[in-house]
Amino acid sequence: MSQNPSPALEEGSIYDLSIAGRRASTIPSKEAGLPSAGDSLPAGMLRADSPHLPEVSELDLVRHYTNLSRKNWSIEVGAYPLGSCTMKYNPKIHEQTAALPGFSRLHPWQPAEQAQGALALIYEMEQLLVEITGMARASFQPAAGAAGELTGLLIMRAYHRAQGSPRDTVLIPDSAHGTNPATVRLAGYKVKQIPTDGRGLVDLEAVRSAMSENVAGLMLTNPNTLGLFEREIEEIAKAVHSKGGLLYYDGANLNAIVGIIRPGDMGFDVVHINMHKTFTTPHGGGGPGSGPVAVSSRLEPFLPGPIPDLDQGTGRYFWDEDRPQSIGRVHGFYGNFGMVVRAYTYLISLGADGLHNLSERAVLNANYLRSRLEDTYQTAHPGLCMHEFVLTARKLRREHGVRAMDIAKRLIDKGFHPPTVYFPLVVEEAMMIEPTETESKQTLDALAQAFLEIAAEAVDDPEVLHNAPVRSPVGRLDEARAVRQLQTRWRPPGTGQ
Amino acid sequence: MDYTPHTEQDIAEMLDAIGVETIEDLFSPIPQNLRLGRRLALGGPKSESEVYDQLYSLAAMNTATDRLTCFAGGGAYDHYIPAAVRACAGRSEFMTSYTPYQPELSQGVLGAVFDFQSMICELTGMEISGSGLYDGAAALNEAVHLASAATGRKKVVVSQAINPNYRRVLDSLGKSLNYEFVTAPAGRGVTDFGDVSDAAAIVVGQPNFFGCLEDVRAAAELAHGAGALLIVHFDPMSVGLLESPGTLGADVVVGEGQCLGNDLNFGGPYLGIFATRLEHARRMPGRIVGATVDVHGNPGYVLTLQTREQHIRREKATSNVCTDQTLMAVTASVYLSWLGPSGLRELGERCVGLTHLAADLAGQLPGCRVRFDAPFFREFVLELPGNAREALSALAADGYLAGPSLEAFPGMDNCLLVAATERRTVAQVEQMIKSLGQVIA
Numbered sequence: 001m002s003q004n005p006s007p008a009l010e011e012g013s014i015y016d017l018s019i020a021g022r023r024a025s026t027i028p029s030k031e032a033g034l035p036s037a038g039d040s041l042p043a044g045m046l047r048a049d050s051p052h053l054p055e056v057s058e059l060d061l062v063r064h065y066t067n068l069s070r071k072n073w074s075i076e077v078g079a080y081p082l083g084s085c086t087m088k089y090n091p092k093i094h095e096q097t098a099a100l101p102g103f104s105r106l107h108p109w110q111p112a113e114q115a116q117g118a119l120a121l122i123y124e125m126e127q128l129l130v131e132i133t134g135m136a137r138a139s140f141q142p143a144a145g146a147a148g149e150l151t152g153l154l155i156m157r158a159y160h161r162a163q164g165s166p167r168d169t170v171l172i173p174d175s176a177h178g179t180n181p182a183t184v185r186l187a188g189y190k191v192k193q194i195p196t197d198g199r200g201l202v203d204l205e206a207v208r209s210a211m212s213e214n215v216a217g218l219m220l221t222n223p224n225t226l227g228l229f230e231r232e233i234e235e236i237a238k239a240v241h242s243k244g245g246l247l248y249y250d251g252a253n254l255n256a257i258v259g260i261i262r263p264g265d266m267g268f269d270v271v272h273i274n275m276h277k278t279f280t281t282p283h284g285g286g287g288p289g290s291g292p293v294a295v296s297s298r299l300e301p302f303l304p305g306p307i308p309d310l311d312q313g314t315g316r317y318f319w320d321e322d323r324p325q326s327i328g329r330v331h332g333f334y335g336n337f338g339m340v341v342r343a344y345t346y347l348i349s350l351g352a353d354g355l356h357n358l359s360e361r362a363v364l365n366a367n368y369l370r371s372r373l374e375d376t377y378q379t380a381h382p383g384l385c386m387h388e389f390v391l392t393a394r395k396l397r398r399e400h401g402v403r404a405m406d407i408a409k410r411l412i413d414k415g416f417h418p419p420t421v422y423f424p425l426v427v428e429e430a431m432m433i434e435p436t437e438t439e440s441k442q443t444l445d446a447l448a449q450a451f452l453e454i455a456a457e458a459v460d461d462p463e464v465l466h467n468a469p470v471r472s473p474v475g476r477l478d479e480a481r482a483v484r485q486l487q488t489r490w491r492p493p494g495t496g497q
Numbered sequence: 498m499d500y501t502p503h504t505e506q507d508i509a510e511m512l513d514a515i516g517v518e519t520i521e522d523l524f525s526p527i528p529q530n531l532r533l534g535r536r537l538a539l540g541g542p543k544s545e546s547e548v549y550d551q552l553y554s555l556a557a558m559n560t561a562t563d564r565l566t567c568f569a570g571g572g573a574y575d576h577y578i579p580a581a582v583r584a585c586a587g588r589s590e591f592m593t594s595y596t597p598y599q600p601e602l603s604q605g606v607l608g609a610v611f612d613f614q615s616m617i618c619e620l621t622g623m624e625i626s627g628s629g630l631y632d633g634a635a636a637l638n639e640a641v642h643l644a645s646a647a648t649g650r651k652k653v654v655v656s657q658a659i660n661p662n663y664r665r666v667l668d669s670l671g672k673s674l675n676y677e678f679v680t681a682p683a684g685r686g687v688t689d690f691g692d693v694s695d696a697a698a699i700v701v702g703q704p705n706f707f708g709c710l711e712d713v714r715a716a717a718e719l720a721h722g723a724g725a726l727l728i729v730h731f732d733p734m735s736v737g738l739l740e741s742p743g744t745l746g747a748d749v750v751v752g753e754g755q756c757l758g759n760d761l762n763f764g765g766p767y768l769g770i771f772a773t774r775l776e777h778a779r780r781m782p783g784r785i786v787g788a789t790v791d792v793h794g795n796p797g798y799v800l801t802l803q804t805r806e807q808h809i810r811r812e813k814a815t816s817n818v819c820t821d822q823t824l825m826a827v828t829a830s831v832y833l834s835w836l837g838p839s840g841l842r843e844l845g846e847r848c849v850g851l852t853h854l855a856a857d858l859a860g861q862l863p864g865c866r867v868r869f870d871a872p873f874f875r876e877f878v879l880e881l882p883g884n885a886r887e888a889l890s891a892l893a894a895d896g897y898l899a900g901p902s903l904e905a906f907p908g909m910d911n912c913l914l915v916a917a918t919e920r921r922t923v924a925q926v927e928q929m930i931k932s933l934g935q936v937i938a
Contacts, residue, residue: 106763285597
């Protein structure tokens with residue numbers, strides 16, 4: 001494989017702005033009495049030239065990144081109805097609290113005695129998550145949802161081994177996120193897929209017949225990725241537990257049920273929470289996230305360590321390192337602490353009443369939008385949904401040659417970010433829509449209007465959809481070419497990799 | 498405050514459109530017997546001013562590096578973060594956007610990450626960089642996966658002089674895949690690899706956790722002679738002065754990118770750097786941005802080689818990573834553009850100068866010595882006459898933070914790390930050493 005020279009990018013890479021001798025940085029000037037690198041380090045280790053970084057002025061770089069940012073959609077630009085992503089408003093106060101120097105300038109090797117506020121925050125956040133999930137204890141080390149999944153499965157693995165019952169398989173519904181099967185393999189297990197039944201729910205009989213003493217457990221998202229609540233969860237839990245298995249809750253869709261029903265009360269043994277979804281830490285264009293894992297009391301000994309604890313006698317917080325059955329560390333330090341500060345800020349702002357409102361209005365918004373669209377588009381499964389719903393463009397494709405991707409791209413022209421498309425895999429031409437609770441009825445009406453206009457265009461003039469988007473900074477991009485002519489770094493025009 | 502915009506009238510109209518009487522009706526699929534049936538025991542809600550004051554009080558309970566002069570290292574460093582970096586990377590278009598699955602609306606994040614990947618290739622001496630992983634530990638763990646997949650082997654020889662927390666992460670995450678981690682001793686500050694036959698990889702730090710510079714070229718020869726890959730955990734700040742690991746023969750270069758414009762944040766969010774040679778591109782974890790053209794032939798960026806990833810390949814994916822640390826990669830992209838080649842070199846010079854001054858002065862304190870003879874970059878191991886952890890506590894009372902203490906390593910209870918970034922001054926170094934002298938006296 002070789003890499004081709006960069007196409008001449010219109011706004012280009014910052015390297016295209018580079019002029020030898022220009023600079024933005026100011027470094028404290030050399031003080032008398034300081035040894036030089038030449039005196040301190042062996043000559044053989046020193047390089048002659050510096051790495052090729054861009055040479056730009058401060059204004060060059062501020063303009064470059066400002067102009068780049070203007071080519072990006074964000075929650076603060078407009079609605080972002082991506083299913084399963086929970087793109088709600090990220091309150092501004094979170095950035096202020098996370099930036100307090102007592103948090104942002106706290107060094108991770110500082111001992112607990114210097115970090116009492118941070119340990120107190122993690123400890124209190126754990127109490128909040130335990131109450132919300134109905135679990136016993138939690139760890140904040142996992143840096144994102146997938147890291148939480150792996151941590152949870154390793155806890156399940158350690159538990160089964162401690163029981164003297166190593167098992168080799170984990171059950172996953174066919175509607176699951178891709179991280180579930182990928183994680184199962186990393187945890188050393190085999191995947192067995194459970195089909196979705198005609199109602200869009202996990203096939204209970206299939207779970208029953210797949211469960212055995214060899215199955216470590218079942219990973220489930222509830223509500224599932226079709227936006228439907230797994231109403232037979234009690235029976236599913238019974239089927240899993242009766243064979244000694246454990247039930248894993250993928251928290252991707254927790255936004256639908258906060259304060260209404262708790263994973264622990266449904267029978268789940270392990271839960272991960274996507275704080276960058278439900279508890280609205282900003283998604284940063286793809287991260288950082290935070291994926292704490294909460295467990296029931298029988299799994300508590302296996303949580304990653306250390307965990308903050310409170311010495312009731314002295315009122316001081318300390319790191320509990322004495323956890324002999326712990327699966328060990330899963331992060332270089334304590335996880336994405338800065339995101340925990342933001343999520344904590346959110347939870348104490350909302351309180352119990354706010355959290356209850358959150359789920360109610362997320363579900364209200366999704367059902368309202370569904371009701372506006374389901375006469376024109378088809379829902380994958382008719383009836384009430386939870387916080388999201390899945391439409392299918394199957395009919396439009398068959399009758400007018402218009403695909404879910406075309407509809408998605410045309411929405412861009414109408415001023416909206418598209419929904420999640422082609423997921424879940426069990427629905428043909430899927431469009432998965434999650435408006436979240438922070439969008440107003442007026443925004444939902446405008447979004448519905450855009451969808452309805454597109455459906456009309458699909459009949460009258462499908463070419464408009466095939467050619468969309470036309471109002472975005474670039475047109476549809478050639479992903480196949482990006483693979484075929486791999487170019488993942490800037491190179492001077494005319495040079496190869 | 499719950500940030501929801503609904504008026505009573507909105508709710509009534511919406512329920513009417515849905516065809517139900519109450520919001521409660523929407524939850525009818527949830528079995529009654531399993532429901533909470535009460536409000537969560539959380540208290541609140543609180544006004545924004547109450548929330549701010551509460552968080553302010555919690556933050557004030559910490560004695561962070563705004564109040565202690567920081568000489569601590571060990572994988573997290575107190576470098577200055579320029580205002581232009583905070584302003585650019587803090588733009589809400591970067592901060593409040595999702596993963597760029599719709600590239601037409603994501604050219605900003607994709608372009609910034611493409612630049613990041615380009616700069617990481619320059620720093621590491623590698624041919625292809627990913628868009629960033631959770632942290633240095635996660636990047637190292639993923640490098641082990643790559644090496645095992647590339648060689649079909651399970652044994653990994655890991656230098657003892659790797660961040661002990663990273664090693665614990667390797668141990669926790671490697672068990673389920675039956676990796677065999679063998680520790681190569683570093684009793685003299687640099688690693689003695691010994692027998693590496695049948696290894697998938699050799700793992701070494703440059704500089705290593707003790708701050709010492711290793712013979713990377715020799716490690717590469719040893720690894721390649723045994724059919725193993727060389728994984729180097731490097732310090733991005735060091736390569737303004739030092740040869741890049743790629744030039745010295747590394748196959749995979751990983752590192753912690755916190756130092757590239759990201760706050761200390763008590764350990765996260767940080768940035769895992771991951772770069773390798775093109776021959777391993779299809780075994781890489783996580784997202785990679787590539788250049789392409791749109792339907793009109795205009796240039797643009799997309800996520801590429803996606804068939805490696807979990808959302809396409811599911812259980813056959815190279816990694817389970819989905820959400821990563823993109824905003825930290827954008828930040829590093831801006832920071833490295835700010836720094837430029839001259840800045841990187843000058844910054845490295847100043848780190849070396851201040852750290853060596855600290856070592857010279859500390860080595861003259863009674864009962865103290867610089868533990869290892871090997872050359873070092875911006876931190877070193879100082880051996881004290883007594884327990885290092887206790888000395889660090891006493892030093893903090895004087896307003897200085899150093900460390901960590903190194904009791905995680907056998908026989909090193911009296912040792913600690915001392916690091917200096919470009920933010921420190923000669924006067925601060927002299928004062929800190931003076932303080933340390935009083936503490937151990």
